[in-house]
Amino acid sequence: MRIALDAMGGDNAPRxxxxxxxxxxxxxxxxxxxxxxxxxxxxxxxxxxxxxxxVRIVQATEKIGMDEPAAxxxxxxKDSSINVCVNLVKxxxxxxxxxAGNTGAAVCAATLRLRTLExxxxxxxxxxxxxxxxVSFLIDVGANITPKPxxxxxxxIMGDVYMRYVLNKKEVKIGLLNVGEExxxxxxxxxxxxxxxxxxxxxxxxxxEGRDIFTGKCDVIVCDGFSGNIILKVSESxxxxxxxxxxxxxxxxxLTKIGGFLSMTALHNLKKKIDYTEIGGAPLLGIDGVCIMCxxxxxxxxxxxxxxxxxxxxxxxxxxxxxxxxxxLVS
Amino acid sequence: MRIALDAMGGDNAPRxxxxxxxxxxxxxxxxxxxxxxxxxxxxxxxxxxxxxxxVRIVQATEKIGMDEPAAxxxxxxKDSSINVCVNLVKxxxxxxxxxAGNTGAAVCAATLRLRTLExxxxxxxxxxxxxxxxVSFLIDVGANITPKPxxxxxxxIMGDVYMRYVLNKKEVKIGLLNVGEExxxxxxxxxxxxxxxxxxxxxxxxxxEGRDIFTGKCDVIVCDGFSGNIILKVSESxxxxxxxxxxxxxxxxxLTKIGGFLSMTALHNLKKKIDYTEIGGAPLLGIDGVCIMCxxxxxxxxxxxxxxxxxxxxxxxxxxxxxxxxxxLVS
Numbered sequence: 001m002r003i004a005l006d007a008m009g010g011d012n013a014p015r016x017x018x019x020x021x022x023x024x025x026x027x028x029x030x031x032x033x034x035x036x037x038x039x040x041x042x043x044x045x046x047x048x049x050x051x052x053x054x055v056r057i058v059q060a061t062e063k064i065g066m067d068e069p070a071a072x073x074x075x076x077x078k079d080s081s082i083n084v085c086v087n088l089v090k091x092x093x094x095x096x097x098x099x100a101g102n103t104g105a106a107v108c109a110a111t112l113r114l115r116t117l118e119x120x121x122x123x124x125x126x127x128x129x130x131x132x133x134x135v136s137f138l139i140d141v142g143a144n145i146t147p148k149p150x151x152x153x154x155x156x157i158m159g160d161v162y163m164r165y166v167l168n169k170k171e172v173k174i175g176l177l178n179v180g181e182e183x184x185x186x187x188x189x190x191x192x193x194x195x196x197x198x199x200x201x202x203x204x205x206x207x208x209e210g211r212d213i214f215t216g217k218c219d220v221i222v223c224d225g226f227s228g229n230i231i232l233k234v235s236e237s238x239x240x241x242x243x244x245x246x247x248x249x250x251x252x253x254x255l256t257k258i259g260g261f262l263s264m265t266a267l268h269n270l271k272k273k274i275d276y277t278e279i280g281g282a283p284l285l286g287i288d289g290v291c292i293m294c295x296x297x298x299x300x301x302x303x304x305x306x307x308x309x310x311x312x313x314x315x316x317x318x319x320x321x322x323x324x325x326x327x328x329l330v331s
Numbered sequence: 332m333r334i335a336l337d338a339m340g341g342d343n344a345p346r347x348x349x350x351x352x353x354x355x356x357x358x359x360x361x362x363x364x365x366x367x368x369x370x371x372x373x374x375x376x377x378x379x380x381x382x383x384x385x386v387r388i389v390q391a392t393e394k395i396g397m398d399e400p401a402a403x404x405x406x407x408x409k410d411s412s413i414n415v416c417v418n419l420v421k422x423x424x425x426x427x428x429x430x431a432g433n434t435g436a437a438v439c440a441a442t443l444r445l446r447t448l449e450x451x452x453x454x455x456x457x458x459x460x461x462x463x464x465x466v467s468f469l470i471d472v473g474a475n476i477t478p479k480p481x482x483x484x485x486x487x488i489m490g491d492v493y494m495r496y497v498l499n500k501k502e503v504k505i506g507l508l509n510v511g512e513e514x515x516x517x518x519x520x521x522x523x524x525x526x527x528x529x530x531x532x533x534x535x536x537x538x539x540e541g542r543d544i545f546t547g548k549c550d551v552i553v554c555d556g557f558s559g560n561i562i563l564k565v566s567e568s569x570x571x572x573x574x575x576x577x578x579x580x581x582x583x584x585x586l587t588k589i590g591g592f593l594s595m596t597a598l599h600n601l602k603k604k605i606d607y608t609e610i611g612g613a614p615l616l617g618i619d620g621v622c623i624m625c626x627x628x629x630x631x632x633x634x635x636x637x638x639x640x641x642x643x644x645x646x647x648x649x650x651x652x653x654x655x656x657x658x659x660l661v662s
Contacts, residue, residue, distance in 0.1 A: 069515060104511075132572055142510055146518055179473055179560040180435075184400060187477055187557060210564025214572040226518060229510040230558055231565055233541025238569045241463055241545040249597035259593025266580035266587040 001028070001311045004094040007036035008063035008081040009101020010298050017100065018044035020303025025052040028308060033058045033094055036081045060084040063101075066296055070104030074112065082106050086113045089289040096290035096310035098281065100298040106291065107143045107284060114289040117319055119326035122147065123286035124155045124225070125293055126162065127232065128279050133216030137163055139285065142229035149192040152176070152222050156202055157325050158285040159220030165316040175208035175218035177227060183207070189224065197222070200329060243271075280305025283313055285322070290314050332359070332642045335425040336634070338367035339394035339412040340432020342627050348431065349375035351634025356383040359639060364389045364425055367412045391415040394432075397627055401435030405443065413437050417444045420620040427621035427641035429612065431629040437622065438474045438615060445620040448650055450657035453478065454617035455486045455556070456624055457493065458563065459610050464547030468494055470616065473560035480523040483507070483553050487533055488656050489616040490551030496647040506539035506549035508558060514538070520555065528553070531660060611636025614644055616653070621645050 003024075007017045014036055021032045022045070031054045034041050038059045045051055060081040064073045074083060085097040086109045099106045103125070111123055124140030139155045140147065147155075156174045163169040176194055178186040183194055185207065197204040205218050213221060213231065223231070250260035280302065281292040292310045294302055334355075338348045345367055352363045353376070362385045365372050369390045376382055391412040395404045405414065416428040417440045430437045434456070442454055455471030470486045471478070478486075487505045494500040507525055509517040514525055516538065528535040536549050544552060544562065554562070581591035611633065612623040623641045625633055 067513070069513070132575060145510055177561065179476055179557055182398070182400075210561040211568040213565055214568050226510055227558055227561055230508065230541040231561060234544055234562055234565060235569055237542040237545050238566055239573065242570065242573060244463060246597065249600045250594060252600075253596065255593050256597040259590045259595075259597070262586050262590025263581060263594055264590075265584065266577065266590070269580045269583075 001314060002031040002033065002094040003307050003310050004033045004035055004058070004085040004088040004097040005303070005307065006081045006085045006097065006099035006101050006106075007034040007041055008060070009099045009106075010294065011066065011296050012298065013100065014040055014044050016298060016300045017303055019048070019300035020298075020307065021055055022048045022051050023300060024304045024307040025055045027304070028311060030054065030307060030311060032056075032307070033088060035060050035084045035088070036063065037061065058084060058088065064105045066102050068102060068105070070102060070108045073102070074105050074109045082109050083113075086110055089291070090114055095314045096292065098292045098294065098303065098306045098310050100294035100296060100303065103142065103293055106293055110284055110287045110289065110291045114287050114291075116286050117288050117323050117326070119323060120154050120158075120286040122151045122154070123284050124151070124158065125282050126159060126285050127282040128167070129214065129235075130279075131214050131216035135167065136213070136216060136218065137167070137220045138213070138228060138231070139220065139222060140225040140228050141232045141282065142225045143284065145224065145226040145229070147189070147224050149189060149196050152189070152193040152224070153196045153200060154286065154326070156197055156200070156204070156220060156222045157329065158322050159222065160202055161318060161321045161325055162283065162285065163219050165318060165321055166312050169219055172203060172220060173218040174202050174204045174220045174222060175206065175212065176204070177213075177221055177223035178207035178209065181207045181209060193222070280309045283309065283318075285318075288319065290319070332645060333362040333364065333425040334638050334641050335364045335366055335389070335416040335419040335428040336638065337412045337416045337428065337430035337432050337437075338365040338372055339391070340430045340437075341625065341629050342397065343630065344431065345371055345375050347629060347631045348634055350379070350631035351629075351638065352386055353379045353382050354631060355635045355638040356386045358635070359642060361385065361638060361642060363387075363638065364419060366391050366415045366419070367394065368392065389415060389419065395436045397433050399433060399436070401433060401439045404433070405436050405440045413440050414444075417441055420622070421445055426645045427623065429623045429625065429634065429637045429641050431625035431627060431634065434473065434624055437624055441615055441618045441620065441622045445618050445622075447617050448619050448657070449654050451485050451489075451617040451653070453482045453485070454615050455482070455489065456613050457490060457616050458613040459498070460545065460566075461610075462545050462547035466498065467544070467547060467549065468498075468551045469544070469559060469562070470551065470553060471556040471559050472563045472613065473556045474615065476555065476557040476560070478520070478555050480520060480527050483520070483524040483555070484527045484531060485617065485657070487528055487531070487535070487551060487553045488660065489653050490553065491533055492649060492652045492656055493614065493616065494550050496649060496652055497643050500550055503534060503551060504549040505533050505535045505551045505553060506537065506543065507535070508544075508552055508554035509538035509540065512538045512540060524553070611640045614640065614649075616649075619650065621650070
């Protein structure tokens with residue numbers, strides 16, 4: 001398994017990206033191509049001497065910052081680390097790419113150069129989220145903020161494939177995110193998407209509401225990228241906010257302080273359960289290639305887990321299954 | 332202060348609505364008109380004998396269920412409790428109405444019969460949310476799922492007024508919910524709304540992201556009703572889910588169990604801080620009348636707090652200030 005890592009992407013790059021790559025090469029035995037500014041990457045790599053021989057550097061002279069405009073940067077910065085990663089995928093020199101950099105730029109570069117899979121119009125970013133009963137799959141969280149009903153149908157198909165082939169779920173239940181469960185509720189987009197999903201061969205359980213997302217009511221939650229992005233960021237922020245408020249309350253008295261100390265294992269386990277760094281990257285589905293996006297704040301652990309996910313995505317031939325499914329649906 | 336309470340609305344009506352009304356009458360000294368089926372309400376009221384004389388029953392022979400279609404039910408069920416409440420406001424027999432019933436039906440009944448305030452095209456449901464630094468105001472959470480840019484501008488004005496006059500905030504910062512902070516990001520709706528807000532006299536701080544909602548970055552968060560509704564429901568559900576997961580972890584070992592016991596005050600305080608029943612109802616802003624919506628699951632405490640909010644809304648002449656502000660903006 002050969003992975004191109006955008007070593008310059010993310011708030012903590014290249015420190016955490018290089019560390020994650022070295023760990024992943026050691027644990028998973030993958031070949032990792034660290035893409036970025038040669039000198040900075042060599043300096044980082046020096047910290048891990050002797051590092052696994054399967055980690056090598058591929059020079060990219062430019063990088064796209066987290067706040068730069070996506071489309072124009074991808075066009076202008078031909079030799080940016082994300083563009084070089086995408087080219088490696090295109091030329092089949094690697095099996096997958098992983099990036100914690102500017103999400104918009106990654107989606108743009110991948111879509112422009114790798115194109116979408118046959119039958120798929122627009123890619124979607126998906127994430128695996130922890131629920132009360134296990135995990136669910138949320139798609140799209142921001143690649144496509146004004147989707148058409150057909151796009152949402154394709155997201156459902158791709159989610160179904162991912163759940164079945166990568167996460168080994170036998171019966172995949174699909175839900176459509178809406179402001180109410182009734183068919184008559186929602187925007188024109190939702191109503192038409194509901195009709196498409198309902199007449200497809202997917203196991204569509206109907207509309208679900210915001211309150212159902214984390215209960216595990218369905219396995220794949222389909223939504224527009226605008227709502228999905230906000231859900232993702234709100235969820236992270238609530239977990240952080242509750243944690244902060246809880247700590248503040250805990251520090252108010254001696255008994256609660258002791259209580260907090262004794263509860264530490266429980267808190268730690270809970271944190272682990274909802275920690276994005278454990279889950280390991282968000283697949284950009286629908287692209288003719290394997291592209292795993294990471295949180296901008298990614299630590300080495302998050303990068304390592306994303307590299308693992310990239311490997312699983314490749315091994316399970318997710319893209320082949322998606323095109324098969326889409327063909328079935330049309331024929 | 333005279334309040335009409337939709338005594339038949341909500342999952343726990345009329346038990347909790349009547350209890351909340353009796354408590355509010357006692358504590359706040361308001362006159363409460365319990366609107367609903369006379370016989371059931373009398374039976375509930377009997378539990379609180381002798382109840383305050385300021386609580387009286389107004390007969391409504393029909394009610395609209397939580398899952399009934401909003402518009403058609405409001406039209407067909409002329410004598411439903413929500414319609415009777417709205418009529419009492421219209422005829423100025425009460426100063427405000429409070430309902431925990433079918434939200435869509437309440438918005439529809441209020442809009443049809445009371446009409447919107449001069450200069451306001453569409454009402455918005457707003458909620459006060461707890462943040463790391465205090466509270467913020469989120470509008471709209473579901474009255475208007477396909478708003479126009481002008482509607483979002485009006486929501487900002489109304490939120491500004493509410494924050495200043497009811498919540499005594501001196502400098503009100505307004506933020507527009509988007510998938511990124513940059514002006515160039517977002518849907519056509521968001522870009523045009525951004526332009527309108529930016530050229531208004533409001534203290535507009537620009538786009539905010541999902542992660543900023545609970546940090547107190549701004550005082551009023553303006554969003555479309557689709558996103559707002561999902562945020563509201565996701566937030567509640569995350570708090571519940573984290574609570575459940577935390578309890579499960581706590582029960583796994585003796586030490587953590589003891590820890591949990593000692594942390595109970597902290598947990599209780601935290602729960603109180605984020606508990607919707609403490610906050611007390613969501614004003615439907617933009618209607619020519621005072622209409623406070625409650626959660627369908629409302630308990631007596633939530634009803635009592637919503638009645639208090641209805642009183643504050645009236646006393647502070649929110650609607651007069653809104654029309655003044657809209658006039659200022661136009662002239």
